[in-house]
Amino acid sequence: MSEIEVSSVLPVYNDREALTIAIPRSIEHLEAIAPGRFELIVAEDGSSDGSAEFVRECAESDPRVRLMHGDERLGRGKALARAFAGAHGPIVCYYDVDLATDMQHLAELIAAIRDGADIATGSRLLPESNIVRTGDREIASRGYNRLVRTILKSHLYDHQCGFKAFNRARLLTLLPSVESNHWFWDTEVLVRAQRNGYRISEFPVRWRQGEGTTVKPKDVLEMGSAILHLWWQLHAEKN
Template identity: 80%
Template sequence: MREVEVSAVLPAYNDCAALKTAIPQSIETLEAIAPGRFELIVAEDGSSDGSTEFVRGCEAEDSRVRLLHSDERLGRGRALNRAFDGAAGSIVCYYDVDLATDMQHLVELIGAIRDGYDVATGSRLLPESDIVRSGGREIASRGYNTLVRTILGSSLHDHQCGFKAFRRDRLLSLLPSVTADHWFWDTEVLVRAQKNGYRIREFPVQWRQGEGTTVRRKDVVEMGSAILHLWWRLHVEKG
């Protein structure tokens, strides 16, 4: 049985087209970082576009690829929890399937955990970051992250960049307290990690907005409500 140091997770929901690029590019990049010591887990979350069948074919051809399929939609957070719980690596990471964050940064992401950090996260909002996205998304992102910093006391700049790595043992000890099951998972993990004194490395990345991504009013309202709910649990319920 081969030793696995790095478990990389691609959360996917009806992303068959993106997976056709993301899987081979991930394997090439990971092989350069951890030769023969990685696995690529596709956390496929109730897709209906052929993603399951495509990844199953990749898995049959390459033992480093693992399909983690769910018949019903779990939500991004629950899908990630399931993948990290079943991962074999001492270092776990995930990134968005559209590869919006340039894969050149994966060596820095994993390297931060190798260097002793508990958490590493890419940031689109540091002065050195190189990002391209619509004005609406830029305004929404900066407003959201300002609220997280102000209300939840975070010292980080970007909480929702889908490009993060963790020491698996430290992450698993944190997850029982994390209640977010979808998009707010990223923020809650980072806020709770800070509250628990975890060492976190945030670094600038090159990021390009994927096609078809939009900011919906419903998403903005839900994320704002989630910030207030987490503040209540941390400061009133002490949970």
């Protein structure tokens, strides 16, 4: 295999069924974008449904597939950070295993980093975005992102879209300051990156809500608390 240029990460927790589609489709798109110069890392986070065993089988037949297994659950953000630290490519990216974001956008995502962006992120909330999801998810997402923009002074529109790419060296410089280990990781990375002058490319995507995806009141409260906690941290660091 040639030198790795792109390391793509699939964060996984009990997603064996989704992996049967996500792995071959990922390889198909990555081969078109960086032929012979990519790896697909599955950041498996303490699954109990056979996800790790399935990925091991895939890796045995295709060396481009790598498994990063955790016996105990780290949290989505921490699992991603570990995968990026162990990646071989100067460009790293990740997307949700349900492929909610249309994979046709993957070439655009990688191209943004090749063109000099430090971070690239898909957005479901730009006027040109094409999304389908339930009303409760739409209201919760727009309300959450408005709070991030207002309280944390972000200039981006969608902080939680699971479709992002990074200049790996720049990301690794930023990660020691990121405390979130789970869902808020995406937002904290983007907010801290803006405060450090990182160049961020946000572009509209076609996105479809995955089956079984729900918004729980507990999730909304936790994310709201995380916004306020990060605001306090940034305020303390500034002073």
